[in-house]
Amino acid sequence: MKKIISFLLLFVMMTAAALAAAEGIIYTATVTKAMTIREKKSTSAKKLGSVEAGEFISILSLDDKWAQIEKDGVTGYILAKNIENMASADGYNDAADASFLGVAQKALTIRARENKAAAKLQSLEEGETVYILELGREWHKVVKLGVVGYVLAGPVTALEPAHEGIVLPEEFIPEAPFIANYTAQADVNLSIRREPNANSGLVGTVYKNEWIDVMETDGEWARVQKDGVVGFVRGDHLRYFTRYDPYGPYVPGVVWYPYAARALQDVEITDSETGDVLRTVTEGSIMAVSAMNEDMSVTLPYDRITGRIQATGSLELEAVVPYDQAQMGDLIAVYSTYYTPEQVTQTQIGRLHNIMQGVERLNDVVIASDDKFYFNDFCAPYTKSNGYQEGPIINYVSSDKLGYGGGICQVSTTLYNAILQIPIETIKWQVHSSYGISYAPLYFDAAVGNGNIDLRLRNALPYDVRLALQAVGGVLTVRVYRAS
Secondary structure (H helix, E strand, O other), X not given: OHHHHHHHHHHHHHHHHHHHHHHOOOEEEEEOOOEEEEOOOOOOOOEEEEEOOOOEEEEEEEOOOEEEEEEOOEEEEEEHHHEEEEEEOOOXXXXXXXXXXXXXXXXXXXXXXXXXXXXXXXXXOOOOEEEEEEOOOOEEEEEEOOEEEEEEOOOEEEEEEOOOOOXXXXXXXXXXXXXXXXXXXXXXXXXXEOOOOOOOOEEEEEOOOOEEEEEEEOOOEEEEEEOOEEEXXXXXXXXXXXXXXXXXXXXXXXXXXXXXXXXOOOEEEEEOOOOOEEEEEOOOOEEEEOEEOOOOOEEEEEOOEXXXXXXXXXXEEEEOOOOOOOOOOOEEEEEEEEOXXXXXXXXXXXXXXXXXXXXXXXXXXXXXXXXXXXXXXXXXXXXXXXXOOEEEEOOOOOOOEEEEOOOHHHHXXXXXXXXXXXXXXXXXXXXXXXXXXXOOOOOOOOOOOOXXXXXXXXXXXXXXXXXXXXXXXXXEEEEEEEOO
């Protein structure tokens, strides 16, 4: 019944508006309480008549306090504050007139001017669509039932163009809600700024070695959240990124490598910037390749720089297939690191021996879908009795110390950088030290050792994967395949 009455009221208002338009009436409305019609804009002015609560009226003019109305051929004034349901006497099509749309997050008043004390023209209910004519930082110019006025901009959200061909100005594009994609550690005390600007307001602090949630980073600035406060910190002082969702965005710094290249003969890797020869890799070596260039050369990661191989006719390329398109037997990830191929000193002999131990123990290992993989389950303990020799190990104290299994961490590091390119979850991982290691990007090494020093993973893919490892001619490569 209430809906029927409201509809009838709206119909009466629109019909009356059409008839009144020719008589100079600008608005139609109803009143919320009984009032006296005065001859002048004064509560002590001569009484000309009265209006009852809920009565339909025609408005000739309006200011912040008084409305000039016409009733039964008499023109006079009533208090504007008791007017509601105002509509244009000329008819209206708010949706057609609007340039933008929004949603009122709470009950709002449409005012005659950009002032909270200005006359009330209309009201908006919580959740109601707002038809916006012009956007403003503090007030939006809006229209409702053909009545044009102003509403506070802050509580109007979900802004969008009302019609095709209209573009929402960049300054009004709403900030994306904070979604924590990573956790990372600060390497110094960091100020959380309101905006990505060193002069922006301070909203919090991240302390050295503290872990914090990160949504995104452009390298210079990162959008973070701490204790419910969202802001920006210097992204170049965050380290040890770990993603929450293995299907989420790549950890900053991770690169997807589209090819595995097999050398059909000995080929030279040169520095892509200087042209200096970095090394010669032997026939049969397999390397992760980052790009095929217009001159038919390929670029590839080499330690912490970019290498280049010019003689692409001497390479056989195996394409990496995106994990969500892969069929059984397809290559889905590859990564390579480099080591000294010469076996001259006992240290070099021991290190290469330990690398080969890791390669042999992990090659053709299958990780079933949703299964966990612990590196140490396959390779530990790192002892003489388990087949390892002494080799150089890296710890927080010294990089010259020898220990059984020294060199095995290059295998775990290469595997770690391969799985970062696909939805393989990192359960446990740690670096050797804050200085990193020479054969991998800073903060992207993965230490393993006796005890709890381990690389632990979970296959989040909907299919099994197979690891293929090779160490030939100074190149250690890990390939990951969809298991057949």
